Structures are given as structure tokens and as C-alpha cells.
Amino acid sequence: MNSIIHLYAGLTGLLNQAGSYLGLLGLRLLLAWEFWESGVEKFNGDNWFADIYSAFPFPFNLVPVDISWFMSTWFELIGAIALVIGLGTRFFSLSLIILTIVAWASVHAGNGYNVCDNGFKLPLMYLVMFMPLLLSGPGKLSLDHWLARRFMAH
Template identity: 70%
Template sequence: MITSVKTCVTRGLTILDSLGGWLGMLGLRLLLAYEFWQSGVEKFRGDNWFGEIQSQFPFPFSVVPVDASWFLSTWTELIGPVMLVLGLGTRFWAFSLLILDVVAWQAVHAGNGYNVCDNGFKLPLMYLMMLIPLVLSGPGKLSIDHSLRQLYGR
């Protein structure tokens, strides 16, 4: 009886491990893509307000011209999510969004405490913690990156 329970548990965990390789990182990629896409669309449709907070950007971003920062931020938040959904260049785009997230945390959210309702740093912290596995482990098996690695080798 104990042997059959151990066998069932082992088989179940093996199935979950297999599914995790295909679906685990996909969930992170899709959630992050949605959130950053929304922010990018708001910037694309809105006016550049970076001039009001540029002094709060960490160096070297504080010396980049405001229009260049706005352009880079907007297009990173529009192109990056598309690439995350596809799983193409995932580590590059996840790292780019991570840098963007850290700058936003410092410039907009850091002084407001933790609470989301106070425009605090809870969401940037959550995004950071979701981006780190994508940077370190890649997009998972359900991605163009994985297919290219399979096709062209490691």
C-alpha cells in the first residue's frame, strides 16, 4: 500500500514537473506582458510627464534627455510585452523591463510606502520578483526561444 502511494505521488509530481516546464513561465510572461502593455499604451496616448520626476531618476537615467527617456520607456513597454508573449528574446526583454521597473520604483513609488492605494512600491516589487525568474531561467518550453534552442542547439 505504501509503495503504491509513493508511486502515485512520484507520478503526480513528474506530471506536474512536465507541465511546469511548459506552462509555468508562460503564466508569468502573460501577466507581465498585460501589465507592461497597459502602461505602454497609456504613455503612447498620453503626454510626457517625465520632466516632473526626472530629478528622481537614478543615475545615469537622470541625465538622459526627458524625451529620449519617454520614447525608450514607451517603446520598451510596447515591444517588450509582445516579445514576452511570443517568448522571443525573453531574457533581454525581461531584463529591459526589470530596469524600467527599478527606475519607476525609485522615481515614482519609493517614497510612498508599500500600499498600492498610496501609489506605493508593492506592484513594482511584485513585477521585479516575476521578472527575475524570466531573466535567470528563461521563458519555459512554450516559447520561440525554446524552439530556437532546440533547433540550433544550446
Template identity: 50%
Template sequence: MNALNRAFSTFENFAGWTADIPLRVFLAWEFFESGWEKFNGGNWFGDLQANFPFPFNLLPAQFNWQLSMWVELIAPLLLLLGLGTRLVSMTLIILTVVAIAAVHWPADWSSLAELAKGYAISDQGYGNYKLPLIYLVVLLALLLRGAGRMSVDHWLGQRRAAATAC
């Protein structure tokens, strides 16, 4: 049993340094891919501008397009570095909630059973909020916990602590 405890202790030590990395890489890939598609595509936000929640529904569709595109291109790079992770996570949470409201939430639903049909990857007429919801759960973990030890945030925190200790 002692060997097993040592093995788990070693594993836990390793996880303390690396557990957040797959989350950051996953989100960076997903959001960057979306931003890259916007960068190389046409603005379709004008078609759903009325679906955007306040205050984004008051902004021009071109501004919303540029804002979401640049957030989706820059935030993933910051996530990979672990730089400003909590702020980046909050920004991506807002972006994802707006996307759910404007694009992924079902237009019409009359019961919870009908709403539950939208918990899907592809839209069959009931919305498709499953993947953005997964993003929100992962972003919430990074918002609450931060980037972890293998990050620029951690390195900067150590430098700040060392500077105040002197």
C-alpha cells in the same frame, strides 16, 4: 502511493512546459497596459526628471518618455512569444528600478517603519512600491530561468543544437 507519485510526475512534466506562461502573460499585460497609457497620454516625465537615477536624469524627459513607452509596448510582445526573454527581463528590470526611484519610492522617510508604509499599491504619502517590487520578483525568475519550453527561445535553442550536432 505509486499512483500519487505518477500523478505528481505527470503534473511536473506539464509544469515544465507551461509554468512560465502565466508569469510572461502577467508581465506582458501589466507592461503593455502602461505603455499604452503613455502612447495615448501626455508626457509627465518633465515633472519628475530630477528624480530619475543616473544616467536617465541626464537625458531629456521626451527621450525618457519615448524610451519607456516603446520598451513597454515592444517588450511585452517579446515576452508573450518567449523571444529574447532574458534580455527583455533585464531591460524591464532596469525600467522598473528607474520607475521605483522616480515615481514609487517615498520622497522623504526617516525610519524603516516609515519606509515600510510605502509597501502599498496606492500612495498615501509614503510611496507605493509594492506592485513594482512584485514585477521585479517575477522578472528575476524569468531572467534566471528563461522562458521555458513553450517559447521561441527554446525552439531556437533546439534548432541551434541540432545544427551544431550535424
């Protein structure tokens, strides 16, 4: 019995060590892909924010449509790159959380939960996935971690 406990403790230690490097990387990469695709679609497409502008929550409804479109596009593109490399992870997580909440309120609200009905399932999933990145950071396999060790360890 003691050897089983020792084996379990050893495996748990290895998984914890691997998780500190790889655990949050998967979330970062998945979210980066989703927001990159959305940003590229906006970059190559027409500004459709004017069609939903009246549904933007305060204070976002005070920002001109063209500026909102520009900011959304570039936060999605730059934020996706930042998530991949783990740079400014908390800042971009918070920025993309805000963007997701605005999208939920203006596009997905009132459509129910189902993705097929353009419901709020995906925005909810994105928000839940962003929470560990916002609260815990990007993990050890990131530029944020390297920079913190390099410049804040003194």
C-alpha cells in the same frame, strides 16, 4: 503504501512536465499585460516624465526627457509582445527590470508599500516575477526554447 508513493511520483512527473511548458507562461502573460497597458497609456498620453525627471537615478537623469519617454514606451510595448511569444525573454526581462527600478526610484520611492498610496508594492512584485524569467528563461512554450533547440542543438 508503495502504491501511494508510486502514484505521487507519477503525478509529480506529470506536473513537472506540464510546468516546464506552462509554469513560466503565466508569469510572462501577466507581466506582458501589465507592461502593455503602461506602454499604451504612454503611447496615447502626454509625456509626464518632465515632472519627475529630477528623481530619475543616475545615469538615467542624463538622458533627455523625450528620449526617456520614447524608450520607456517602446520597451514596454515591444517587451510585452516579446514576453507573450517568449522571444528575447531574458533581454526584455532585464530591460523591464531596469525600467521598473527607475520607476520605483522616481515614482514610488517614499510612498510606502501600499498600492493605494502609489507605493512600491507593484514594482516589487514585478521584480520578483521577472527573476525566474531572467534566471531560468521563458520555459518550453516559447520561441526562445524552439530557437535554442533548432539552432543550438548541433
